[in-house]
Amino acid sequence: MSRLAGLVRGDRHRGAAAPAGFDRRLIAPLALGSVLNPINSSMIAVALVPIGLAFGAPPARTVWLVTALYLATAVGQPVVGRLVDMYGPRPLYLTGTALVGVAGLLGAFAPTLGALIGARVLLGFGTSAAYPAAMQLTRREAERTGQDSPAGVLTVLAVANQTVSVVGPALGGLLIGLGGWRAVFTVNVPLSAACLVLGFLRLPRDARPAGARRPVDLPGMALFAATLLSLMVFLMDPRPDRWYLPLLCAAAAGAFAARELRTAEPFIDLRVLGGNLPLLATYLRQLLAFTTSYAFLYGYTQWLEQGRGLGASTAGLVLLPLSASALAVSGLTGRREAVRAKLLVGAAVQIAACSALLLLGSGTPVWVLLAAGVVMGVPQGLLGLATQNALYRQADPARIASAAGLLRTFMYLGALSASAATAAFFPHRADTAGLRGLALFMLAGSALLLASVLPDRSLRTITPRKA
Secondary structure: OHHHHHOOOOOOOOOOOOOOOOOHHHHHHHHHHHOHHHHHHHHHHHOHHHHHHHHOOOHHHHOHHHHHHHHHHHHHHHHHHHHHHHHOHHHHHHHHHHHHHHHHHHHHOOOOHHHHHHHHHHHHHHOOOHHHHHHHHHHHHHHHHOOOOOHHHHHHHHHHHHHHHHHHHHHHHHHHHHHOOOHHHHOHHHHHHHHHHHHHHHOOOOOOOOOOOOOOOHHHHHHHHHHHHHHHHHHHOOOHHHOHHHHHHHHHHHHHHHHHHHOOOOOOOHHHHHHOHHHHHHHHHHHHHHHHHHHHHHHHHHHHHHOOOOOHHHHHHHHHHHHHHHHHHHHHHOOOOOHHHHHHHHHHHHHHHHHHHOOOOOOOOHHHHHHHHHHHHHHHHHHHHHHHHHHHHHOOHHHHHHHHHHHHHHHHHHHHHHHHHHHHHOOOOOOHHHHHHHHHHHHHHHHHHHHHHOOOHHHHHOOOOOO
16 A cells, blocks of 8 residues: 555655545646647647748648658557556656657757658657556556546546647747747747656656566567558558558558467457457547547538638638537536446437538538537537546556557547548538538448447446445
């Protein structure tokens, strides 16, 4: 018990008593660390054009600044999460946030676009530690206090991420106005420093978790990365001349499965994961939910500008109610887990929102467009919280960080699937016919999401455990 008490010291005084409840001093470093990824994902949106002008690069090349972060984070989250499970959250959190500062400096002085893309890759890996660390520390606090009620803490993380995603483009525009596009990278230096100070002072300096001295499954991680990268690169631009990428993905996946089933200490224990059908269902729901969410974000926004004829700034304002609705729903419902209810309501409202898109046209009044955003914000505020809480209950406690990282990977797969669908339905321009085709695609995904929830009896048993 003395070791568990030491997990939540918020200062470096050895005589400090551990709080009886969740140590709220942990929230600041965990929340700040977890927003490093969304703030870098969103700020870059307004920097692509000035970066392209600075390096004489077309959009087809500058888009890799977005893609590089997604690829690195999708691979890095479960890999770093596994290391968090093995070595504890503190060293990985501090290492990851330090990499963010280094990447910020590299971006600020990058002489070429290639170097800038390299800085984004480093950012992706650096920002991969905080969320798995937060999930493991939340689990440890529950074990220490015997009060297994993490919904409020997890809601803080979710709302912080949503808020930063909303204000990120505006912050990026402000930074570019003050110091040019390099300021978008430089801002990571003070953010990294703040995380390092808070992490050093407040994260527990505990011994390695039990079994941490087991070997790291580097071949398994490499095969997992090869599987994921080949799949994601194909999804980004699925063309016939890239036929070899699905084959490479299948070959790497087969080798990965064979490796993980044979090794004594696998990176991802496929035997345990394969027997945990509720967790597999949660990963599927994460994929379906975020495919629809990102398809709406990408497709609806383009249609507002090209199909409805709104200016870029006006289209951005039309999307504000979506963000406000998602934040309000998350804040109001976050303290109650209610996983099944959130999934059911979120999927049903998502179906309604996708159906409404079929009725939109070039002459649709602006107030109807605003209302569509409000409705779509409801599932965005419910579904992410529901899958996050479901994973917390369903995952093996000894592998909670790597399981949480894999949940984020399925979110990024949803984003890339949505991007590919948007390109398919808008081959030349974002017209109304393409929007309706995309709406049917989103409607099918939302129906599958609802169909995966209705018969799942395991969701009825997801409740906070009593001490």
